[in-house]
Amino acid sequence: MKLLHTADWHIGRTLNGYSLLAEQKAVFAQIVQIAQDEEVDGIVIAGDLYDRAIPSPEAVTTLDQMFRTLNLEKKIPIYAISGNHDSARRLNYGRKWLEETNFYLHTLLEEAFTPIETPTLQIFLLPFFDPLDARVYYQKKDLPAEDVAQIKTIADALELVIADLVELFDPTKKHLLVTHFAVTAHQEDSLDLTSETTSQVGGLATVTTKQFAAFDYVMLGHIHTRHASPAPTVRYAGSPVKFNVKEARAKNNQKSVEIVDFTAQKIQQKVCKLIPQTDLVVLEADWETLCDPSFYQQQPVGQAWFAITIQNFERSAHLQTNLRSELEKRYGTIVELDYQTNSTSTFAPQESTDLREISPEKIVNNFFQTITAYELSPAQKDLVAKIFNEVEREQK
Ligand SMILES: [Mn+2]
Structure with missing residues (x-):
């Protein structure tokens, strides 16, 4: 039984306002090609199919077509779950009909307890859920109230859920779990989540590989890089597309899917690279270099998106320059543009980085100073004070 593992498609996502749909479609075509070349018996999508609970019509149409x-066309079975970005109830629509064509989509906790049976493998599709979902589920299952009240974190919930899944194990088969959580190798590991969900939400950070020891293999979604995989058989597939500049800056930012072959003797896995159609390129250089043809002609202009940081920049020397439009003439689409000022410049250091501790007038002044290298004039200060007065009055 050979499966292709992917996750975190986030269909409909944007990057600083730029739609990623075209990129998502291009990479999807590669995933289909890999599935065919490898002659897989199914494709696993481990959650976060959409980017948001209420996806745009374009996102719905795109995922439907995929x-x-x-x-329907390639006759490849699909094993999918919802992630924390999906609406479990909405995504659940049609799931009973879909099973008629070997499209298995689990979005609710109770659905995890019906494994999909293949001749050699039991596939458990455990969608993302939170501790409250688990309390509701176990209350309905008549777990004593004091035990239900003990389900405080996702780790507590998983302990019960996995014990119940193990009850369903067929000892003649291998056991695959598909789920969507932040999982670490050890309890004390701190998480550097490429996923944007904070580690505190719903006790997400408390799940460790130990809890999955009963399974032969675990296919995860939630963290967007496969390099976060906590064990050789507990794997993140990573997102197929780079979603932000932070990811583009990361050393290991090659996107991929994993092919996992389950045979009676062993489990073999293989990484298949995905090639971006429009890559996200990070450039850091000073203004003169960025504007130098011998520099920008070396860049994949027209084939990539750029995130540019202008280094050692004296904004006051370029006040008349529209930086973005000057750079766009040379680089095309710039999804992010910022600059670093010279550390020897005369800017007053900010007394605090916590904006709540600084008055609104001071924030405007600091901002103005960062942009222009000058303080607000007395007349400008008066104007700012007047505007904030009016805003405050309107709020009362
Ligand atoms: Mn995700």
Whole structure:
């Protein structure tokens, strides 16, 4: 039984306002090609199909077309779950009909307890859920109230859920779990989440690989890089597309899917690279270099998006320059533009970085100073004070 593992498609996502749909479609075509070349028996999508609970019409149409291609045209079975970005109830629509064509989509906790049976493998599709979902589920299952009250974190919930899943194990088969959480190798590990969900939400950070020891293999979603995989058999597939500049800056930012082959003797895995159609390129250089043809002609202009940081920049020397439009003439799409000032410049250091501790007037002044290298004039200060007065009055 050979499966392709992918996750975190986040269809409909934007990057600083730029739609990623075209990129998502291009990479999807590669995933289909890999699935065909590898002759997989199914594709696992481990949550976060959409980027948001209420996706845009374009996102719905795109994902619908992807599922049609995979499942109806190519006849590839799909094993999918919802992630924390999806609406479990909305995504659940149609799931009973979909199973008629081997499209298995679990979005609710109770659905995890019906494994999908193949001749050699039991596939447990455990969607993202939170401790409250688990308390509701176990209350309905008549777990004593004091035990239900003990379910405080996702780790507590998983302990019960996994014990119940193990009850369903067929000892003649291998056991695959598909789920969507932040999982670490050890309890004390701190998480550097590429996913934007903070580690505190719903006790997400408390799940460790130990809890999955009963399974032969775990396919995860939630963290967007496969390099976060906490164990050789507990794997993140990573997102197929780079979603932000932070990811583009990361050393290991090659996107991929994993092919996992389950045989009676062993489990073999293989990484298949995905090639971006429009890559996200990070450039850091000074203004003169960025404007130098011998520099920008070396860049993949027209084939990539750029995130540019202008280094050692004296804004006051370029007040008349529209930086973005000057750079766009040379680089095309710039999804992010910022600059670093010279550390020897005369800017007053900010007394605090916590904006709540600084008055609104001072924030405007600091901002103005950062942009222009000058303080607000007395007349400008008066104007700012007047505006904030009016705003405050309106709020009362
Ligand atoms: Mn995600």
